[in-house]
Amino acid sequence: MAVPVADIREISGSDLISALHLAQQAPAILGQESRSRVNSSNSSETADYYARLEQLLLACLRTGDDQSAHTCLNRLSLRFGPSNERIMGLRGLYEEATAKDQSALEKCLQEYDNTLSQSPVNVPILKRRVALLRSLNRPSDAISGLIQLLDAIPTDAEAWCELADLYQSQGLGSQAIFSLEEALLIAPNSWNIHSRLGELLYICASDGEASQLLGRSVQHFSRSIELCDDYLRGFYGLTLASARMLDNDYAVSGQLPRKTLERLKAFALVKLGEIVESRSMDDQHWASSRSELIAAKELLNRQSNIQA
Amino acid sequence: MAIQGAEQTILRDPALFYWILFPISVVMILTGILRHYATVLMNTTPKSPSTLAESRERLALLRGVNLRNNACSVLGRESFEMRKNYMVTGFRNGAFLKDPNNRGQPPANPMTDPAGMEAMMGMLKGNMMMMIPQTLIMSWINAFFSGFVILKLPFPLTIRFKSMLQSGVMTRDLDVQWVSSLSWYFLNLMGLQSVFGFILGSDNAASQMAQQMGMANPAAMVNPLQPGQDPDKLYLNEAENLEVMEHFCILDGVEERILQNFAPAGI
Numbered sequence: 024m025a026v027p028v029a030d031i032r033e034i035s036g037s038d039l040i041s042a043l044h045l046a047q048q049a050p051a052i053l054g055q056e057s058r059s060r061v062n063s064s065n066s067s068e069t070a071d072y073y074a075r076l077e078q079l080l081l082a083c084l085r086t087g088d089d090q091s092a093h094t095c096l097n098r099l100s101l102r103f104g105p106s107n108e109r110i111m112g113l114r115g116l117y118e119e120a121t122a123k124d125q126s127a128l129e130k131c132l133q134e135y136d137n138t139l140s141q142s143p144v145n146v147p148i149l150k151r152r153v154a155l156l157r158s159l160n161r162p163s164d165a166i167s168g169l170i171q172l173l174d175a176i177p178t179d180a181e182a183w184c185e186l187a188d189l190y191q192s193q194g195l196g197s198q199a200i201f202s203l204e205e206a207l208l209i210a211p212n213s214w215n216i217h218s219r220l221g222e223l224l225y226i227c228a229s230d231g232e233a234s235q236l237l238g239r240s241v242q243h244f245s246r247s248i249e250l251c252d253d254y255l256r257g258f259y260g261l262t263l264a265s266a267r268m269l270d271n272d273y274a275v276s277g278q279l280p281r282k283t284l285e286r287l288k289a290f291a292l293v294k295l296g297e298i299v300e301s302r303s304m305d306d307q308h309w310a311s312s313r314s315e316l317i318a319a320k321e322l323l324n325r326q327s328n329i330q331a
Numbered sequence: 332m333a334i335q336g337a338e339q340t341i342l343r344d345p346a347l348f349y350w351i352l353f354p355i356s357v358v359m360i361l362t363g364i365l366r367h368y369a370t371v372l373m374n375t376t377p378k379s380p381s382t383l384a385e386s387r388e389r390l391a392l393l394r395g396v397n398l399r400n401n402a403c404s405v406l407g408r409e410s411f412e413m414r415k416n417y418m419v420t421g422f423r424n425g426a427f428l429k430d431p432n433n434r435g436q437p438p439a440n441p442m443t444d445p446a447g448m449e450a451m452m453g454m455l456k457g458n459m460m461m462m463i464p465q466t467l468i469m470s471w472i473n474a475f476f477s478g479f480v481i482l483k484l485p486f487p488l489t490i491r492f493k494s495m496l497q498s499g500v501m502t503r504d505l506d507v508q509w510v511s512s513l514s515w516y517f518l519n520l521m522g523l524q525s526v527f528g529f530i531l532g533s534d535n536a537a538s539q540m541a542q543q544m545g546m547a548n549p550a551a552m553v554n555p556l557q558p559g560q561d562p563d564k565l566y567l568n569e570a571e572n573l574e575v576m577e578h579f580c581i582l583d584g585v586e587e588r589i590l591q592n593f594a595p596a597g598i
Contacts, residue, residue, distance in 0.1 A: 175383035211401040290594040
């Protein structure tokens with residue numbers, strides 16, 4: 024076997040670099056499967072195989088290997104049938120990615136609308152439609168589509184996060200905060216959403232309620248650290264938020280005593296320094312979050328300049 | 332009464348082992364496997380909602396439950412009160428119902444409602460899959476093997492086990508260690524789970540189906556409403572649960588907590 028299976032599983036393809044790695048293995052994976060599928064009749068293994076194929080499809084589309092993506096898609100639809108909702112969604116994604124110009128995208132949109140008029144609760148297609156509207160630069164349509172979706176399926180954390188992102192891009196801060204809170208209600212222990220909410224609150228804290236919003240921001244950053252104690256973004260945000268509270272003297276009006284804030288800031292800085300140091304050592308492993316690392320280094324430099 | 336301390340001996344034909352004990356075990360294992368595949372074959376996937384309103388009717392309840400369970404780890408007092416009022420009034424008004432006009436009317440008879448009918452059929456099929464083979468095999472054993480004493484357990488047991496181990500053998504004085512053929516069937520019925528787990532994979536009986544349907548739409552799979560249940564009643568119940576809920580927030584004092592738990596001593 025050319026590709027060890029464990030390797031493939033480890034690469035999730037969620038960021039560009041690992042997507043590229045995954046996509047480069049496409050010919051090996053696709054070639055090898057036809058042989059190994061015969062002797063792996065175990066159900067969990069085949070389920071794994073199809074999940075991997077889906078990952079590969081996404082990675083290939085991101086890296087421009089449309090040929091392999093098409094092969095993946097064909098295999099998936101051979102197994103699950105072209106009328107399976109998720110396959111329909113993936114096919115739509117493929118069509119969108121390979122669309123040549125604006126009119127082709129418009130045609131995709133029309134196709135989605137057709138599908139939805141036949142089966143209104145086709146969640147993957149509903150989501151694709153929203154994403155397509157967004158990439159067609161029609162954010163208000165995307166928002167209304169997403170609201171319609173969430174009205175019917177209010178337990179979809181992914182959709183709430185997307186809605187928050189859309190609202191934020193339109194400058195509607197409080198709506199974005201509401202949406203992220205809804206997402207957190209579905210997945211209360213996800214530290215990344217906690218810290219994302221902290222970031223949103225930090226960004227929105229500019230008008231009259233600034234001290235209150237910043238206080239909540241600090242709370243959410245702290246919670247994300249409590250849930251994951253080496254989360255870079257959490258510490259970064261905690262540093263910024265507590266520094267801003269200290270600078271503007273919000274501590275007096277809020278419930279947070281100034282001393283706690285100072286300790287929080289110092290703690291976050293120390294921890295940031297440790298994380299940056301340890302991650303710079305094994306650079307390869309953290310390659311995907313290099314930009315975050317650089318930002319953290321920059322913040323550390325700035326803080327030490329202020330103190331000096 | 333059996334004489335205490337004295338060992339009862341019964342001369343058993345070794346053929347009993349080959350012609351009764353062994354066939355019963357093999358037949359039980361084979362029917363178990365057969366039943367597994369029959370279940371997989373006849374399993375129908377839960378019907379996904381066909382309209383957006385129907386999906387909302389199902390999931391609004393989950394949203395209420397989510398709010399009740401997770402509010403304490405996310406929301407501050409203000410946003411919690413806001414959401415609580417929204418959900419409670421929504422539940423009370425029937426705003427989440429599929430068709431609010433039908434509210435208060437008795438639920439449709441599940442026998443006439445095609446969707447309910449389908450779900451009932453599913454349950455019926457599942458039950459039949461258990462019942463029919465069991466009845467058949469039990470009558471088979473009763474017809475051919477009743478009254479045999481086929482093995483002796485190597486350890487003593489109390490008298491209470493007599494009815495479990497010696498069904499079909501009406502002998503009062505027989506020691507509890509002896510097991511009759513019908514009881515061997517029952518023991519197999521209850522105790523073969525791990526054997527099936529070994530043969531068919533860890534969670535058998537239609538779990539294979541669930542895995543492969545992972546490709547299907549995850550949001551549509553959950554349906555908290557049983558067929559024939561009135562969603563309005565569930566909503567009112569949930570509204571009450573939400574109303575009595577007391578708010579607290581674990582975000583209060585989280586700053587102190589992380590300083591205490593994670594910060595090094597010097598800070």
